[in-house]
Amino acid sequence: MEKKNILVLTGSPRRNGNSDKMAEAFIKGATTAGHEVTKFETARKDILGCKACNTCWSKGTPCSFEDDFQELTTLLEAADAIVFATPLYWFSFSAQIKAAIDKMYSYLGKDCKRPLKIKESVLLVCGGDDELEVFEGINTSYKAIAKYMKWQDRGVVIVPGVSEKNDIEGTKFLEEIEKLGKSI
Known part of the structure; x- marks a missing residue:
């Protein structure tokens, strides 16, 4: 497996929350697999x-x-892959990550x-709703972005039912996401 430069964009205004x-x-x-990762x-x-x-x-x-954004451009231009880690806000990305x-x-x-050399992308999204239907908007937007940018979608992990800080602890999702990071 070749070493990749992976950019992880986070979108939560809550420090050390579920999306972080x-x-x-x-x-x-991803770092265990030998990749260079920037958050x-x-x-x-x-x-x-x-x-x-x-x-x-x-x-x-x-x-x-x-x-x-000018600070981000250097990171974008160096990246081989991009990961979006965001809470679900009104059926989509948070405003902070959406601006970028x-x-x-x-x-x-x-x-x-x-031109960007990004070839792969991942979406990690969590939200307080238990119903997966509420994540359809962000999933559709992400898939359209990946297709438009000609990025290979390497995975989407949707984490429902996490609203309060640390709700994600003890779920199966962190292990699943770590495995995805190893596989990219």
């Missing part, structure tokens, strides 16, 4: 949403507006100076 524990389980598995906490950064100005790369950077995803638009235009 999912990210850490994945990271443990980027979007909720600890100031990333504005895409303004649809279509001035991407006009200042030599993917986004012409200065915010913490939206700005990846800059890598799709004809003016892109440094």
Whole structure:
């Protein structure tokens, strides 16, 4: 198995919550398998949403507006695989991680100076609802993003019924996520 550079984007504003524990389980598995892994906490950064100005790369950077997305661009450009670890917010990604995803638009235009080399992706999502149907929106969005970006979907782990901090502890999911990290 070749060594990969994996970027794990987290989206929870809650420190050390259930989605952070999912990210850490994945990271443990991936590093055990010999991969280089970087975690980027979007909720600890100031990333504005895409303004649809279509001035991407006009200042030599993917986004012409200065915010913490510029810090993320170096990591995105070095990554072979990307993992999204997020809580479910209104049937989709949290706003914090969604802002970063939206700005990846800059890598799709004809003016892109440094195309992404990401080939694989993973979605780790948790939420307080017990019904899996409420996760259909984020799963559909993720699958569409992966297809559009031409990323191979390496797995989706949906963790229902975890609302309070540490609810994920003692479930089967952290072990499942660690195994996924080892397999990527």
